[in-house]
Amino acid sequence: MFRGFYTVATGMIAEQRRTELLSNNIANANTPGFKADQSTIRAFPDMLMSTITKSGPANRQNGYEGSSVKQIGALGTGTYMQETLPDYTQGQITATDMPTDVALVDGNLPVNEETGTKGAIFYRLQNEAGNEAYTRNGSFTLDAAGNLVNSQGLFVLSDQGQKINLQSDDFQIRENGDVYEQGRRVAKLGVAYSDEPDTLAKRDAGLYYTNNGDNLPSAYTVNGVQFSTKQGYIERSNVDSARTMTDMMTAYRAFEANQKILQAYDRSMDKAVNEIGKV
Incomplete structure (x- = not known):
């Protein structure tokens, strides 16, 4: 009983x-x-x-x-x-016509042969402690100093791990992630890749962290990874x-x-x- x-x-x-x-x-x-x-x-x-x-x-x-x-x-x-475990399938891509909104569009993401899971890509951010955080939320804005930040005020990083500073919202982000302002290339949008996304720690505000504190590799340098970025669009929730x-x-x-x-x-x-x- x-x-x-x-x-x-x-x-x-x-x-x-x-x-x-x-x-x-x-x-x-x-x-x-x-x-x-x-x-x-x-x-x-x-x-x-x-x-x-x-x-x-x-x-x-x-x-x-x-x-x-x-x-x-x-x-x-x-x-x-x-x-x-989060479901990392692509959400619907919706137009916003906001120049600071950028959507990540999944292309070919290799499957991990050991775990059988598909890889995932994320934007690279810098949190308050100076460590890297990751997100799929591409709803960005410019702070008072002209730095590209997310909705929580975290800095959006370039592929070199640097802040992306812009003079105004009159800039362009091409499909390959290159950021241009007044016809001059100023940075490349930082995108990270994880071949084991299920091991990432999910925190509040849609942020992800690695459990060991190491940074994820750049998605631009991983063989077989294909994706694109769309300015003026956001990826909606996949709920x-x-x-x-x-x-x-x-x-x-x-x-x-x-x-x-x-x-x-x-x-x-x-x-x-x-x-x-x-x-």
Whole structure:
């Protein structure tokens, strides 16, 4: 009986976390470059139950003469959310006609032969601590000093790891990432490549970091990587709102089913304590 409480509780916790994940996806359905999170729910290892049949007089060494072990079957011990992984598929490319908006358009991104996962490309940013951060959100702007920054004020880096400084918003970014101002090339937009994007740590505001603190290699120097940049466009979130709402309802129903089972266990325990206990 008590084991049933624990099993049902793990199911409720897993579905609650899944609902929170899906709610965050819905909340960022209109965030440029946002990648929807996906969850995997797994079961704890089953417990093999068995019984010992007793026959004959007690024996000090073997317990009972003629005793035998009979397997009853496996007993589930609950579920848990194993991990959350972003979906790096390309979002819809939408025109904004803003010169500071730039969209990354995936071309050929090699598949990692060891993991079987497809690589991903990101803009290179510099955070407050001076370390590199990465994002797919290309909604940029110019700060007071003329530096190209993202919506959080982090500097957009060039392929050389330098800040991109411009005199005005009258500049052009070509498909190969070259930044031109008044007909002169001033920088090349920094784009990084990860052949194992699932290992990146996802933080707030759609930022990604490497777990070991090392910088990702430049996408321009990795063999087989093909992509382009489109000025005046942004990449929209890849969240499927309709499917996410359906998944949220499914998670809610699963949570509700576990809740009903928990209430049934509670009523059974109430009878065992207050009625059978009196006998």
